[in-house]
Amino acid sequence: MTPVPRDLNAESLLAFWAEAGVDAMLLDEPFDRIEAGKFVPPKPPERIVAAPPPAQGAVRAGPDVAAAMAEAKRLAAAAPDLEALKAAIEAFDGCPLKFEGAARQSVFYRGATDAPLMVIGEGPGQEEDIQGAPFVGRAGQLLDKMFAAAGLTDRVFITNSVFWRPPGNRNPTVGEQMVCAPFLERAIELLAPRMLLLVGGPSAKSMLKREEGILSLRGRWFEWKSSDGAIELPAMPTLHPAFLLRQPGAKKKAWSDLLTLTERLNRPERP
Ligand code: URA
Numbered sequence: 345m346t347p348v349p350r351d352l353n354a355e356s357l358l359a360f361w362a363e364a365g366v367d368a369m370l371l372d373e374p375f376d377r378i379e380a381g382k383f384v385p386p387k388p389p390e391r392i393v394a395a396p397p398p399a400q401g402a403v404r405a406g407p408d409v410a411a412a413m414a415e416a417k418r419l420a421a422a423a424p425d426l427e428a429l430k431a432a433i434e435a436f437d438g439c440p441l442k443f444e445g446a447a448r449q450s451v452f453y454r455g456a457t458d459a460p461l462m463v464i465g466e467g468p469g470q471e472e473d474i475q476g477a478p479f480v481g482r483a484g485q486l487l488d489k490m491f492a493a494a495g496l497t498d499r500v501f502i503t504n505s506v507f508w509r510p511p512g513n514r515n516p517t518v519g520e521q522m523v524c525a526p527f528l529e530r531a532i533e534l535l536a537p538r539m540l541l542l543v544g545g546p547s548a549k550s551m552l553k554r555e556e557g558i559l560s561l562r563g564r565w566f567e568w569k570s571s572d573g574a575i576e577l578p579a580m581p582t583l584h585p586a587f588l589l590r591q592p593g594a595k596k597k598a599w600s601d602l603l604t605l606t607e608r609l610n611r612p613e614r615p
Pocket of ligand 1: 465469
């Protein structure tokens with residue numbers, strides 16, 4: 345029998361879709377294609393019950409991003425520590441993702457609360473939504489291995505640019521990131537890390553307000569500034585581990601970024 349040749353492009357595309365959460369290409373019920381034109385797509389299966397509706401009078405970030413940001417700022421400023429900030433995020437109804445993508449819960453952070461390095465990803469995926477912690481799926485496991493190899497395991501605080509899962513794992517929108525930004529900024533203020541690692545394009549672009557793609561931003565040092573200019577921190581963008589799982593050839597670049605960052609982190613702090 346002639347062996348069937350492997351189609352590496354097709355395999356890579358399938359891996360990409362699997363990573364994005366698409367794991368089936370068949371409909372649940374057969375339908376008659378002869379009747380084409382009369383086809384009405386079947387309803388998607390019921391998903392896990394969504395988060396409860398917003399409390400009466402709560403501000404939701406629909407079109408009014410500014411109002412939701414103001415509310416987020418007010419709540420974040422009132423949080424005296426990271427646990428209070430976590431509770432404020434949980435109670436916040438201003439990010440539409442809470443009612444669109446998240447099935448279970450908000451996802452704030454994991455890691456050391458005295459870490460010198462804050463790692464900021466894009467947003468939670470399905471596994472993070474289930475477990476309530478960031479980067480706990482396959483991409484997170486790869487990230488953990490990289491941190492372990494660099495000697496950073498207990499020196500990282502890991503969070504995201506948004507705190508609820510975007511539907512279908514799409515990238516968070518600028519509006520969604522803006523609404524979550526006051527909480528993220530308050531987390532930076534409370535943690536007081538020495539530097540930031542921005543994981544993936546959406547995180548790097550929103551934190552640095554840059555338009556270039558991640559392949560151009562990665563491995564370079566930038567200065568992140570808080571909105572009132574009171575905090576300035578060195579920040580390095582790098583490739584997202586989900587991308588590295590799809591493109592293992594790019595791991596070399598991400599590893600080089602991490603070594604550059606670790607070398608700076610290990611330098612003694614100036615008094
Ligand atoms: N990807 C991210 O950017 N963040 C997570 O928490 C998980 C996957």
